[in-house]
Amino acid sequence: MITAAQIRGARAMVGLSTEDLAADSKLPVASIQTIESDIASADAKAITAVRAALEARGILFLPSGSQDSGGPGVRMKSWDEEEGIRPENLNATNDD
Template sequence: MTQPLPPITAPQSRAGRALVGWSVADLAEASGFAAGEIERFEAEADDLPVECPRAIRAALEANGVLFLPEMGGEGIGVRLKFPRQTVRRIQTWEDEGGTPGEDDIA
């Protein structure tokens, strides 16, 4: 059984969206949570279910965002797994339809 993804922070969500060029509506569609819940999470509301930031994380990671843990005195971070051009190509491929394959990129 796989462990659930650790939740992310509101700034990480905003930064991840910015990296892939998503609006709140785009993230809502990809995560399965309503746009209002995404906005409340990113405004740092504390009464949302823990599944909300986990779903946000999963949606962003599936689209090329990598969340970096705090390490060696450096704060948490967000970056793209791939160069921006590769992320755009992946998004284009996924929008073309067909059966998606398993993503084994770590």
């Protein structure tokens, strides 16, 4: 199970507003706000849609204790060099 904090963090990592995430997941903005504030009261299908939308943007959800003794978290998927330029290497000369 993912947490509301993971959803908020993932959305911030990929630079999405609640409106953007609602559009990506085909949900109303109110559903996104509910998931991010009180995930326990949110619809399971809505949580699944939000998770899928964020994973499509490159997010990995990490369960508690998956990397060390820490809690649940999020990170970006491993970068495949064939996919293009790494984000940290983008600049004005290669930004198309």
